[in-house]
Amino acid sequence: MTGDPRLHNALRNLSQAGRVYVVLSTKGGVGKTTVAVLLALHASRRLKAGLMDADLTNPSTHILLGIDPSAVKYREEKGIEPYRINGLRYVTMAAYTGEKPLPLRGREAGEALRELLAIVKWGPLDILLIDTPPGVGDEHLDLLYSLKNIVRPLVVATPSVLSVRSVARLIQLLREAGYGWIGLVENMGSGVLQGEPLLQGADYLGYIPFTPG
Amino acid sequence: MTGDPRLHNALRNLSQAGRVYVVLSTKGGVGKTTVAVLLALHASRRLKAGLMDADLTNPSTHILLGIDPSAVKYREEKGIEPYRINGLRYVTMAAYTGEKPLPLRGREAGEALRELLAIVKWGPLDILLIDTPPGVGDEHLDLLYSLKNIVRPLVVATPSVLSVRSVARLIQLLREAGYGWIGLVENMGSGVLQGEPLLQGADYLGYIPFTPG
Amino acid sequence: MVHEWALAESIVNYLVDQGLRRIRVLRLRLGLLQGVDKEVLLFSLREVASMQGVEIGEVAVEDEEPVLKCNTCGYTWSMPASALSDEEREAVHFVPEAIHAFTRCPRCGSRDFTVVKGRGVSLVEAVPG
Amino acid sequence: MVHEWALAESIVNYLVDQGLRRIRVLRLRLGLLQGVDKEVLLFSLREVASMQGVEIGEVAVEDEEPVLKCNTCGYTWSMPASALSDEEREAVHFVPEAIHAFTRCPRCGSRDFTVVKGRGVSLVEAVPG
Numbered sequence: 173m174t175g176d177p178r179l180h181n182a183l184r185n186l187s188q189a190g191r192v193y194v195v196l197s198t199k200g201g202v203g204k205t206t207v208a209v210l211l212a213l214h215a216s217r218r219l220k221a222g223l224m225d226a227d228l229t230n231p232s233t234h235i236l237l238g239i240d241p242s243a244v245k246y247r248e249e250k251g252i253e254p255y256r257i258n259g260l261r262y263v264t265m266a267a268y269t270g271e272k273p274l275p276l277r278g279r280e281a282g283e284a285l286r287e288l289l290a291i292v293k294w295g296p297l298d299i300l301l302i303d304t305p306p307g308v309g310d311e312h313l314d315l316l317y318s319l320k321n322i323v324r325p326l327v328v329a330t331p332s333v334l335s336v337r338s339v340a341r342l343i344q345l346l347r348e349a350g351y352g353w354i355g356l357v358e359n360m361g362s363g364v365l366q367g368e369p370l371l372q373g374a375d376y377l378g379y380i381p382f383t384p385g
Numbered sequence: 386m387t388g389d390p391r392l393h394n395a396l397r398n399l400s401q402a403g404r405v406y407v408v409l410s411t412k413g414g415v416g417k418t419t420v421a422v423l424l425a426l427h428a429s430r431r432l433k434a435g436l437m438d439a440d441l442t443n444p445s446t447h448i449l450l451g452i453d454p455s456a457v458k459y460r461e462e463k464g465i466e467p468y469r470i471n472g473l474r475y476v477t478m479a480a481y482t483g484e485k486p487l488p489l490r491g492r493e494a495g496e497a498l499r500e501l502l503a504i505v506k507w508g509p510l511d512i513l514l515i516d517t518p519p520g521v522g523d524e525h526l527d528l529l530y531s532l533k534n535i536v537r538p539l540v541v542a543t544p545s546v547l548s549v550r551s552v553a554r555l556i557q558l559l560r561e562a563g564y565g566w567i568g569l570v571e572n573m574g575s576g577v578l579q580g581e582p583l584l585q586g587a588d589y590l591g592y593i594p595f596t597p598g
Numbered sequence: 599m600v601h602e603w604a605l606a607e608s609i610v611n612y613l614v615d616q617g618l619r620r621i622r623v624l625r626l627r628l629g630l631l632q633g634v635d636k637e638v639l640l641f642s643l644r645e646v647a648s649m650q651g652v653e654i655g656e657v658a659v660e661d662e663e664p665v666l667k668c669n670t671c672g673y674t675w676s677m678p679a680s681a682l683s684d685e686e687r688e689a690v691h692f693v694p695e696a697i698h699a700f701t702r703c704p705r706c707g708s709r710d711f712t713v714v715k716g717r718g719v720s721l722v723e724a725v726p727g
Numbered sequence: 728m729v730h731e732w733a734l735a736e737s738i739v740n741y742l743v744d745q746g747l748r749r750i751r752v753l754r755l756r757l758g759l760l761q762g763v764d765k766e767v768l769l770f771s772l773r774e775v776a777s778m779q780g781v782e783i784g785e786v787a788v789e790d791e792e793p794v795l796k797c798n799t800c801g802y803t804w805s806m807p808a809s810a811l812s813d814e815e816r817e818a819v820h821f822v823p824e825a826i827h828a829f830t831r832c833p834r835c836g837s838r839d840f841t842v843v844k845g846r847g848v849s850l851v852e853a854v855p856g
């Protein structure tokens with residue numbers, strides 16, 4: 173862990189959040205946000221579940237949850253408490269920036285995420301889903317390397333050649349970083365990725381069919 | 386223009402490249418790479434056309450072009466000369482890093498792009514397409530603000546609510562930055578975005594239907 | 599207790615993880631952009647430290663005025679708090695980078711700028727002993 | 728002419744855009760990671776300057792050994808050129824950030840590191856006159 177005190181607090185805060193899944197894909201548009209929201213909502217029916225939108229410059233979980241970001245308020249209690257939507261604990265940068273564009277250089281996106289990770293008190297949770305922007309930038313490097321002992325990577329891929337080739341590189345990176353378990357969710361597909369040789373380094377969890385609308 | 390000499394050379398190099406289009410979308414998976422490659426191939430039949438893959442950490446234009454990145458070599462001539470695929474002049478970071486993962490923090494992605502923009506001699510071109518990663522990071526801020534007088538934004542959107550809402554923010558950002566012309570390409574759609582009120586700030590250019598395979 | 603508590607926790611937990619349990623002098627820099635309440639921060643620091651069994655002697659806090667620099671035209675300017683609405687100031691209080699949604703370069707209007715000084719709380723030095 | 732020409736062009740074009748057409752002393756730092764050929768760079772600099780009507784007096788070049796720092800465990804190390812294959816060295820010669828595809832932190836294996844010193848060519852100072 174490097175010299176940033178916020179990462180040291182992030183470790184404590186996230187260790188209260190049960191199983192912490194970072195929803196990832198080097199590719200955009202494969203369904204990270206959709207999978208993160210679906211899993212969080214599903215989990216929140218039976219478990220204490222949380223959802224964090226770490227796609228700070230282009231947050232879209234609030235759109236899938238159908239809520240207006242200006243309605244999202246956090247109570248201050250030795251940090252900030254997530255917003256409650258029925259049972260789901262929810263944190264998004266959009267609560268602060270609404271629908272305004274937030275162009276950030278990578279370093280600043282990393283700073284903003286570290287700040288949130290340091291101050292959000294998830295309180296006792298069973299499971300936390302963290303939605304991320306596409307690619308592997310500052311946010312991902314902090315989560316995947318500096319918080320390695322606390323997060324579980326959940327990779328989302330579609331059956332398209334572009335997505336498979338680029339997710340294969342991501343899985344290689346995660347294996348090399350020492351991740352024993354790498355969850356793989358096939359989205360907008362029908363199970364073809366289960367046998368996909370390029371993705372054998374991951375633990376195939378199942379597929380979500382293409383469901384328009 | 387700030388104090389980075391490389392941006393000053395980028396200005397000269399890009400001014401030799403005719404109309405320079407930056408293919409953009411805050412969303413991933415909307416078809417930036419597909420549109421950039423299609424337009425570049427189409428243009429290269431009649432015009433001197435170039436394609437630059439500025440998605441340095443997750444390059445995929447070489448996959449759509451069907452070429453092995455290790456075959457892409459640049460001749461040195463007062464800088465580097467783009468690789469030729471029939472008539473198309475082509476530059477990709479994958480020529481240097483192949484299929485290896487290249488996790489870069491935003492600052493480093495910006496550094497690498499500035500380095501390429503400073504040394505690539507596009508030579509007289511009629512048109513250059515620059516494919517970019519999703520979002521608005523260091524690469525985009527350099528292209529859209531520091532090289533504002535030389536680039537034309539080409540925004541790609543799909544009819545989905547997530548894409549429309551997030552592209553609307555991008556268009557607002559571009560208008561505010563003073564871009565009079567903002568090209569909008571509807572991909573995987575059938576023309577519905579032409580009348581979309583949220584996207585009125587852009588110049589609708591047409592749509593590419595969903596064509597599987 | 600307000601959120602400054604978590605800012606104090608970050609510092610104490612960092613010290614704990616570095617095995618620094620007795621500090622003679624703790625030097626902090628307080629970037630004013632974040633508008634952190636200094637008294638509450640120092641109070642929280644004492645409380646959290648004692649809860650974690652960390653002894654801190656003197657705490658020296660250096661305020662730092664915010665300086666923003668435009669990456670497009672090079673212009674630098676200081677960010678008076680008055681330039682923000684209450685809601686914007688609160689957002690920046692929790693996540694200083696929210697400033698990029700509220701402010702542009704006064705000279706060229708670019709949103710590509712960097713907070714080069716005065717962002718928020720930072721640990722400058724922890725002198726053991 | 729090799730690609731160092733374009734590195735020289737960047738410096739001269741920057742000076743031209745700043746209206747600095749007569750330079751008494753030009754101070755450059757040459758980060759050795761990029762493995763730039765100093766003689767060719769200086770030769771190109773003279774040629775491009777004369778072509779652009781820029782007069783440069785003395786050129787002072789300071790070499791800088793590369794230092795890499797791991798953002799995960801804090802380890803710092805210097806990057807001997809021998810650690811790279813020919814192909815990798817060439818890639819780094821053109822785009823130093825390619826290093827992130829070829830190297831990992833020797834202590835913890837992380838790919839999250841920063842080239843804190845010695846990346847490549849940088850303009851330190853241009854003393855007019």
Ligand SMILES: Nc1ncnc2c1ncn2[C@@H]1O[C@H](COP(=O)(O)OP(=O)(O)O)[C@@H](O)[C@H]1O
Nearest residue numbers: 200201202203204205206360381382383384545
């Ligand atoms: N299983 C699915 N069936 C149909 N459309 C889907 C499915 N999953 C995602 N989508 C659509 O695909 C687009 C991209 O999804 P999103 O979750 O935003 O991807 P990402 O977060 O990876 O960019 C959205 O318009 C979403 O509605």
Ligand SMILES: Nc1ncnc2c1ncn2[C@@H]1O[C@H](COP(=O)(O)OP(=O)(O)O)[C@@H](O)[C@H]1O
Nearest residue numbers: 332413414415416417418419573594595596597
């Ligand atoms: N018009 C289209 N019809 C069908 N599939 C498309 C179309 N355009 C793009 N795709 C597919 O959608 C996925 C995302 O396209 P891509 O160009 O990689 O988007 P981006 O570069 O914006 O992430 C790819 O699998 C691509 O093959």
Ligand SMILES: [Mg+2]
Nearest residue numbers: 204205227232
């Ligand atoms: Mg998403």
Ligand SMILES: [Mg+2]
Nearest residue numbers: 307309518522
């Ligand atoms: Mg990125």
Ligand SMILES: [Mg+2]
Nearest residue numbers: 417418440445
């Ligand atoms: Mg793409």
Ligand SMILES: [Mg+2]
Nearest residue numbers: 305309520522
């Ligand atoms: Mg980014």
Ligand code: NI
Nearest residue numbers: 600601602691
């Ligand atoms: Ni507070």
Ligand code: NI
Nearest residue numbers: 729730731820
């Ligand atoms: Ni060279």
Ligand SMILES: [Zn+2]
Nearest residue numbers: 668671703706
């Ligand atoms: Zn400016």
Ligand SMILES: [Zn+2]
Nearest residue numbers: 797800832835
């Ligand atoms: Zn390390």
